[in-house]
Amino acid sequence: MTSIREAYDTYCAQYGPPDRIEMMMCDLNAVLRGKWLPGEDISKLQNGDVRLPLSAYAANIGGHEVDETGLGSIANDPDGVVIAVPESMSAVPWASDKVLQVLVDLKDENDQICLLSSRNMLRKMLDRFEGLNLSPVVATELEFHIIQTRETSSEAPKPLELSPDAQCYDLDAMADQQAILNEIMDTCAVQGIAADTLIAEYGPGQFEVNFHHTNDVMHAADTVILFRRMVRGILKKHGLGATFMAKPYADSxxxxxxxxVSLNDGENRNIFSSTAQSLSPTLGSAVAGVLSSMQDLQAVFAPHMNSFRRFQTNSFAPTTPDWGIDNRNAAVRIPEISGRGARLKHRICGADVNPYLALTAILGGILHGLEHKLTPPLALEDPACRPAPPLEHDWKNAVERFANSTIAKAIFGVPFIEVYSAIRRSEIDLLRTPVTPAEYAYYLGRM
Structure with a gap:
């Protein structure tokens, strides 16, 4: 494992000493919080001399403390020790000066990584698979929109000028943004982000990046966090914006x-692979586990109010926990059932998720299915298939279901669920309180 000093020296050998070090901690909303450290003060980070409040993990989406978490001012707001993730150190090419960025976590008073660390939650889940001599292999696909710069934070997004309303796989749309897209891909290479393909997606100014599959699941989650930051930084440099909001446009x-996700055994064999023309028993159980836990874990896959706008008929997002062979309407699609490529594709998450928690939940569902040898329901293409109960459309109901879920408690633990649910409830109160422009438009002059 690379040490902090070794990673720092590698950066300096290529770029020279940094002007500053940006320490980035992922909170439960997948917002990066942290500090800037003078570039020459790497020894402070190396020696554990940098602190951040433990409550920084548990702010709501507005950045406010949530008393119900038991953290923050009501608990004297104790500090945690900043611990760097050396392998995440990289340059920041879009910055105007020399910047070294690094992901960090916090250790608590017991010298343990804080239980609210999303990265550590995923690490615990991976340890469970390792105990079974199994190794998950994952690949993610991430969609985003390029938008015009907004004057205020409450202004609605506007797509790029001359963007087609429907640009799916449109090569001209790619060519129009060639300079930006090339810079994104070049920066991926600089930062060690294993990007594979980049395409124009359906919506105006919408693009999708596919990342290479990997058995380093933690790095796959890091990649999502770092890519989102990088894209926003590059677009800002170009006088534009980028959003990974789940549903930025109501009609797109x-x-x-x-x-x-696939699973390898100790011999590096894909245990999802089948020699028959049907799912292997292990892939079937994995699918069943993911489907049976999907509604209980929806508050992780769809963490915010806007996340639930994706779950609409004809919205290109699944609305029921179902599965099918190579079926793009299914919540769980099975692209291949044999060979190295045998896998399931989980299609529920919005691009606004915390990727560490999302992967923890997906893998937890798979583990649940394997441990209980669950059998999947009929596939969508089976004539005898009947519609499954729909996914939740109400944000509050999803949060309360998560808060009381037995399988969620088995995956995340009660203390984590209590804090996570408190943050979501705080966000619900925060966003349901203001009177919306739509209410003024429809009610003010008529009532």
Whole structure:
């Protein structure tokens, strides 16, 4: 494992000493919080001399403390020790000066990574698979929109000028943004982000990046966090904006994060592979586990109010927990059932998710299916298939279902669920309180 000093020295050998070090901690909303450290003060980070409040993990989406979490001012707001992730150190090419960025976590008073660390939650899930001599292999696909710069934070997004309303796989749309898209891909190479293909997606100014499959699941989650930051930084440099909001336009497809998952055994064999023309028992159980837990875990896959706008008929997002062979309407699509490529594709998450928690939930559902040898329902293409109960459309109901879910508690633990649910409830109160422009438009002059 690379040390902090070794990673720092590697950066300096290529770019010279940094002007500053940007320490980035992922909170439960997948917002990066942290500090800037003078570039020459790497020893402070190396020696554990940098602190951040533990409550920084648990702010609501507006950045406010949530008393119900038991953290922050009501608990004297204790600090945690900043611990760097050396392998995440990289240059920031879009910055105007020399910047070294690094992901960090916090250790608590017991010298343990804080239980609210999303990265550590995923690490615990991966440890469970390792205990079974199994290794998940994942690949993610991430959608985003390029938008015009907004004057205020409450201004609605506007697509790029001359963007077609429907640009799916449109090569001209790619060519129109060639300079930006090339810079994104070049920066991926600089930052060690294993981007594969980039396409124009359906919506105006919408694009999708596919990342290479990997058995380094933690790096796959890091990649999503770092890519989102990078795209926003590059677009800002070009006088534009970017959003991974789940549904930025009411009448256009939203942004999703699709996740491919397979499982290798100790001999590096894909245990999902079947020699028959049907799912292997292990892939069937994995699918069943993911489907049976999908509604209970929806508050992770769709964490925010806007996330639930994706779950609409004809919106290109699944609305029921179902599955099918190579079926793009299904919540779980099976692209291949044999060979190295045998896998499931989870299609529920919005691009606004916390990727560490999303992968933890997906893998937890798979593990649940394997441990209980669950059998999947009939596939969508089966004539005898009957519609499954729909996914939740109400944000509050989804949060309360998660808060009381037995399988969620088995995956995340009760203390984590209590804090996560408190944050979501705070966000619900925050966003349901203001009177909306739509209410003024329809009610003010008529009532």
């Amino acid at each position: 497809p939203g942004n999703g994060m699709h996740v491919h």
